[in-house]
Amino acid sequence: MSDFAAAPALPEIVPERRKHGTFVRFMLRHPTIFAGLVLIGLMLMIAMLAPYLGTTDPTALAPARRLRPPSAAYWFGTDMLGRDVYSRVLYGTRVSLVVGFAVALLAAVIGLGIGLVAGFVRWSDALIMRIMDGLMSIPSILLAIALMALTRGSVRNVVIAITISEIPRVARLIRGVVLSLREQPYIEAAIACGTRTPRLILRHILPNTLAPLSVQATYICASAMITEAILSFIGAGTPPTVPSWGNIMAEGRALWQIKPSIVFFPAIFLLLTVLGVNLLGDGLRDALDPRRALRL
Amino acid sequence: MNKPPLLEVNRLVKHFLIRGGLLGGIAGRVRAVDDLGFALERGETLSLVGESGSGKSTVGRTILGLIRPDGGEIWLDGARIDQLSRARMRALRQRMQIVFQDPFSSLNPRLSVRDCLAEPLANFGLARGKAERERRIFDLLDQVMLPRAAADRLPHEFSGGQRQRIAIARALAPRPDLIICDEAVSALDVSVKAQIINLLADLQKELGLALLFISHDLAIVEHLTHRIAVMYLGQIVEIGPRDAVFSRPQHPYTEALLSAVPMPDPETKRRRIVLAGDIPSPRNPPQGCRFHTRCPYVFDRCRVEAPALRGPGTHRAACHLDALPGA
Known part of the structure; x- marks a missing residue:
């Protein structure tokens, strides 16, 4: 042991703590998150303030004024029943956001639960994952159409139908994360220092699944909005009495060659919203990358 | 009456099953640890050395109950611990800790x-x-x-x-009695390695810890350990006090490992024993003495009969050479 008596006693340098980035600095470093949040924020404002943004009743019929082109009085023109497209598109924002956020939240929470069980309870893994594979083998649009065919068209049922078709993706992702985390030495170290399973999941597994989960949730949000629009477009989604972007486009479809504005405006709104959510998702994916040890 | 050793491992066996095929049948078994035994006293350091794949880490993790043994006994302070329930095992981990x-x-x-x-x-x-x-x-x-x-x-x-x-x-x-250091310094720089080794040695003196030091590096082990156990393919081939093993290795494998330890003086003349080939797969260990495929002194008996761990006193080796006249 004497050989090491002369081992260099290096000074125990603990690096100066890096200052926490302020919100502004974080946004400057991640412009995609910023752009995504701005777009989503804008849509949220529109959805909440729809009645105060110069809109009229989006369902009020006015046959005398149908198919007006965009003008000062009707910003986005009127549809074949004389309804104000501007008001309809703004109110339609509510449907899209509600469906997008509700599906993302529900699918994330339920998928997280299923994924944790499958990843942790070994005997249940094969069973759960075969069911999930079965669900995944059906294209999500078809599955949603089939589920909608079983029920009455309403926003709630649309949310449920899309959630069911999105759950397997989350469950599969979380199961994979759990399986790879289980092999981490710090999990074994936690078991070795006496940590019980519930605490192990809460403290060591769950926090490490949140980054991939939130990224996945944003993509699900975007995909749910598109699926909702498709379902409404083909008449299997939101009932025609509720203005949604899919409904507006479906009703404008027959006339799109002579009155493209009816389809154009809801399509632009859908595009911007989905773009915003996807930008946020991409930004989160980069920012939460564990390889860049970045403190949020 | 003698106090039982802090840790005693008897005839420990751990085979990992390889599943394969359509129905997940057993395609083979890796004999990670096969009939291994040793004892560790309070405040003592025992080093378990061997090349990668020799089953060293499996021994450490089995003792802690992180993986279940397939056979043999593990005793802690006179109580058998290898068959305890998960809850009882969890409580016992207060006395045994690990550094990865x-x-x-x-x-x-x-x-x-x-x-x-x-x-x-x-x-x-x-x-x-x-x-x-x-x-x-x-x-x-x-x-x-x-x-x-x-x-x-x-x-x-x-x-x-x-x-x-x-x-x-x-x-x-948790104020343990035993810490298992699973290659605890192998990933560190040389100077940092020395600091950590010194720290462990100081802590042992201060707290009376027993250390099971798992390493592939004989040079680092030499400064810390009281006894050395050399592992090859899941078995101990030589075990003994540090000085005895270093100065009079009884097993050809120990001899080869020692000849690979770097010396500070490049002028020093010594016989370098380079073993041919790699460690055989533990899926299919050689018959007879497991080392016979790479042993420079191999003779007929080695290929058929597995040697037992034997020898005078505390320094024991598993090799047929000791029975040859003039060995």
């Missing part, structure tokens, strides 16, 4: 040093109230010679050596 090889993956990147050290304290109910917990955490940081300001930091803010100190502090937290 890679200090970058053995600490949860999201837990501060304080949270990391508080976890074993909370698990075993070792600190009542916030003040006592805080005091214990500072004591632990002092013991591993880290500044107390380190408590608020996250693991990624530390160097490899500092992280390994955190891991050692975590292992010390």
